[in-house]
Amino acid sequence: MHPILNIATIAAKEAGEFIANQLEHIDRLDIEEKGRNDYVSEVDKHAERIIIDTIRKYHPDHSIKAEESGHHQTDSDFEWIIDPLDGTTNFLxxxxxxxxxxxxTEKGRLMHGVVYDPLRDELFSASRGAGARLNNYRIRVSEQKTLQNALMATGIPYYDFEYVDAYLESLKQFMLTTAGIRRPGSAALDLAYVACGRVDGYWEMRLKPWDIAAGALIVTEAGGMVSDFKGGDKYLESGNLIAANGKMLKEMAKIIGKTIPEEFRN
Ligand code: 2AM
Ligand code: CA
Ligand code: CA
Ligand code: CA
Known part of the structure; x- marks a missing residue:
């Protein structure tokens, strides 16, 4: 295992264990609403502290972009992109x-990613060029070729409701053409599930880099593809993303092209 992936794994597991242990204290938690429907608890913040402290111990010079404490930019080529708790609404x-x-990332290129589900003790991980894993097993995206038999995951808008109609059009088309749609509520795990073939495809709009950076690399290292809504690779910037195996991605892109107006595809 690459030493950087090893540090990411240690940090994710430690934070994940902390989060899982806090589940039973939920009634006593301090919760803030950062923006419409965007909640943060002291658990998110403490988990992020655990992760950043671990990174700083080994790489005090690296840049860090974290959901709850913002961007600490240094002149290092390396940047850590952190979502300490993806799926806070679910957690709460x-x-x-x-x-x-x-x-x-190294010079802006995704190099390592881990997504850790502490309740199932499932660690999804990848390093560029080394494939993707679920715990110690190699994983691959599904081979499903047609939408007709495909199980999809998505995220439903919860803020910024101006693009709700565009999203609903895409939802309607996928509803009419696929075998089913799930809205589990953690973008990072949705991508991890594409990577191991539990779902055949995933799309969502207006995501943040920390929701998707790790999961996107895990999908591509599992033999899948990730694209933005214009067929490019600017998903970290635009926050609009489709992920699937190559064949399925093409089918999905057709539906996105048909249903999401150009102004919402940027
Ligand atoms: P978060 O829990 O880290 O904020 C995609 O749906 C992403 O949107 C989730 O991974 C989640 O990340 C974020 N999100 C924030 N508020 C949400 C809400 N009320 N409902 C669903 N997702 C939300
Ligand atoms: Ca959040
Ligand atoms: Ca998130
Ligand atoms: Ca979060």
Whole structure:
């Protein structure tokens, strides 16, 4: 294992264990609403502290971009992109679907990623060129070729409701053409599930880099493809993303092209 992936793994597991242990204290948590429907608890913040302290111990010079504490830019080529708790809404409702997501870029290129589900003790990980794993096993995207038999994952908009109609059009088309759609509520795990073939495809709009950086690398290292809504690779910038195996991705892109107006595809 690459030493950087090893540090990411240690940090994700430690933060994940902490989060899982806090589930039983949920009624006593301090919760803030950062923006419409965007909640943060002291658990998110403490988990992020655990992760950043671990990174700083080994790589005090690296840049860090973390959801709850912002961007600490240095002149290093390396940047850690952290979502300490992806699926906070689920966590706060004790709905058992949330994860820790940690990615590392070098000169802007995704190099390592881990997504850790502490309740199932499932660690999804990848380093560029070395394939993707679920715990110690290699994983691959599904081979499903047609939408007709495909199980999809998505995320439903919860803020910025101006693009709700565009999203609903895409949802309607996928509803009419696929075998089913799930909305589990953690973008990082949705991508991890594409990587191991539990779902055949995933799309969502307006995501943040920390939701998707690690999961996107895990998908591509599992033989899948990730693209933005214009057929390019600017998904970290645009926050609009499709992920699937290559054949399925093409089919999905057709539906996105047909249903999401150009102004919402940027
Ligand atoms: P978060 O829990 O780290 O904020 C995609 O749906 C992403 O949107 C999730 O991974 C989640 O990340 C974020 N999100 C924030 N608020 C949400 C909400 N109310 N419902 C669903 N997702 C939300
Ligand atoms: Ca959040
Ligand atoms: Ca998130
Ligand atoms: Ca989060």
């Amino acid at each position: 409702h004790q709905f058992p679907q949330f994860a820790v997501s940690i990615a590392v």
